[in-house]
Amino acid sequence: MKTRLVNSFADFDLNELKLKSSESASSLKSYRDLKGVIDTAFDEGKIEGKIEGKIEGKMEEKYEVLAKGLLLGLSVADLARLTGLSEEQVLGYVNQQKA
Secondary structure, three states: OHHHHHHHHHHHHHHHHHHHHHHHHHHHHHHHHHHHHHHHHHHHHHHHHHHHHHHHHHHHHHHHHHHHHHHHOOOHHHHHHHHOOOHHHHHHHHHHHHO
């Protein structure tokens, strides 16, 4: 009788331990999944920021060339070819500088 009682307590503790271990594993998996999503979103945000920065830098460079070309008296068509901007963009810049 004493042996059965001890075995049943041992079984109960083992089952309870398995249940807690399973809950912990599930919680850990959820944490890792969520962390992976956040890390991925953060990395994608960094990449987007770098791309936006490069685009802004290239546009600034084009407008610097445009400003120098205007000082030299180049035509709108020449400025458009030189910078890769459309003639409308060049005219918009010129009008903005006059205002």
